[in-house]
Amino acid sequence: MSDTGAEIRQRIRGLLVDLSGSERFADGVPDSASLRESGLPSTGLVSLLVAMEDAFGFEWDDDVEPEALRSIDSLARHVLALRN
Template identity: 70%
Template structure:
């Protein structure tokens, strides 16, 4: 059975697939890779953050550290830290 962090990473990937039509591209992006360097635009990142709020049931703080938004791993870590 996958651990909680893996489940959160999979949910984030599903949200990303909803924003991008190229699921094969996303499957090639490692969880630790920079989303920006992988081609995720600022607009797409904002859309992902809104989708994460809806899916995980929390609100992003205005002062969230930029490194939290870097990768699927860092996003998942934040979700787990806020208790979702």
């Protein structure tokens, strides 16, 4: 059974909580908001991308569009696209 977009977004939020040690950041960022503009440092984004590889069982392509890395929504769409 495959995850829905909502389930994937929730799992990404869980990864953000695991990485930060607090729910405060993950709960305060709207799904469509830029993670960088919301305060996620570049090292945090890299850690999130690595955690997503482990959690969702894929590897990021070197040529992934930067827009795919922008928000929780865009990250979830990317995971869904890989599963289709």
